[in-house]
Amino acid sequence: MSTTPATVTIRPITGPDEMALFNRLPYTINHELADDLAAHRRRPEWMWVALHGDRLLARVAWWGRDGDSGPLLLDILDVDDDGTEDLSEVARALYETAAKQVVPSGTTPPEYGRFIPADWRDDPDTYRAVRTRMSVLESTGARLTVERLRLQWRPGTGLPAPDPRLAFRSALDTDELVALMTRALDGTLDAHSRTDLARMSPHEAAVKHYEQELATYSSPRQWWRIGTLGEDGEPVGFVIPARNAYHPVIAYLGVVPEHRGHGYVDGLLAEGTRLLAAEHVPRIRAATDLGNGPMAAAFARAGYVNFERAVNMAWQ
Structure with missing residues (x-):
């Protein structure tokens, strides 16, 4: 035949x-x-x-x-x-x-x-x-742009420990969040972000990410968190726990450059995981680039398991 x-x-x-x-x-x-x-x-x-x-x-x-x-x-x-x-x-x-x-x-x-x-x-x-x-x-x-780790946390794994150095508040101010996202793009290891930065300014890339992804979630904006050094301290980063059309997710997490290297990523991820776990979700999904070793290690420390991968290709 x-x-x-x-x-x-x-x-x-x-x-x-x-x-x-x-x-x-x-x-x-x-x-x-x-x-x-x-x-x-x-x-x-x-x-x-x-x-x-x-x-x-x-x-x-x-x-x-x-x-x-x-x-x-x-x-x-x-x-x-x-x-x-x-x-x-x-x-x-x-x-x-x-x-x-x-x-x-x-x-x-x-x-x-x-x-x-x-x-x-x-x-x-x-x-x-x-x-x-x-x-x-x-x-x-088309050409391969990135291979990504797909990660999952399930109830029973145990919640990651909070960071006593950090306090959290809801990220309700869009301008403040976009400003933090802009700063977090400095030195990013994320392939999609690096592609955006080759074509536009960091602020434009942050606005694009906010408008095309974060703003589309129907889950409560009150879930989004900014982590600060103590109750009245300066922000060290942010975490965006959300629910997309399919799963509860850690949609985005970033640490601003001047506060990197102190382990704050663990506290931010712990807060996002704790918040979603309190909603009695059956799972939490997340993803990070295969080449983003520090972020992959943070997810592993928090009890997330690499259950799948993804490949992305693009036409220039």
């Missing part, structure tokens, strides 16, 4: 009635897709399939926020990789055909993000599957 792009039907799904078809290929977030579609984080015209007869060969999908004019992330690219045939050509044709319809002409395609097993390099089949997807997008001009 030939499965070259010329013998394949490439089209978007028709709607929720084709979710069973779309989910024939396994992925860790399949259980979220129907809810995403109902909440308008996905749209049928952003979810495409490549079919040979009634066999699903490959699929691709973008994610966005309700009300956005276009998607923010390409987060699904899957092939039927049973090992019997190379479907890379089909997957590339699928991506390029769909992208012409989904991505506005003349704009840079949304970043690609993929959740992968924490030990993906150790298992030959998993490694091959990850590299197949990355190679398809590399052939269209």
Whole structure:
């Protein structure tokens, strides 16, 4: 049976009635897709399939926020990789055909993000599957930007100890928080932040992060914390515990440069973890770049476990 792009039907799904078809290929977030579609984080015209007869060969999908004019992330690219045939050509044709319809002409395609097993390099089949997807997008001009650790804290792990040197107050003043975020970008090890800093000022990068992520959370703003040296001391940093559309998260944490090297990151993370744990959440999720050793170590000290990784790719 030939499965070259010329013998394949490439089209978007028709709607929720084709979710069973779309989910024939396994992925860790399949259980979220129907809810995403109902909440308008996905749209049928952003979810495409490549079919040979009634066999699903490959699929691709973008994610966005309700009300956005276009998607923010390409987060699904899957092939039927049973090992019997190379479907890379089909997957590339699928991506390029769909992208012409989904991505506005003349704009840079949304970043690609993929959740992968924490030990993906150790298992030959998993490694091959990850590299197949990355190679398809590399052939269209995308390049790896960062590999990230996905982290999780669960009740029963034990709460990290508070830092007696720190006091906390709610971060209700947007200008103050953005100013602290701006200062915390000095010397950042975060790849996305470094990319932003190559294109804009630290203040502009902080405003972008605030507006595009932090301001979109529906969880209480009162959860956000600024840590200070004692009750009336100067701020050393901040932590943003929140709830996104899927999980309770430590969304952002930063220490201003002049207070780094004194272990305040542990106290900030402990406060964010304690606050979410008091809400009786089943888990707390977080992420940090593989190359951000100090932050990864802080999460490990607080009882967070690396349960998964993510790779991000971008087009220039």
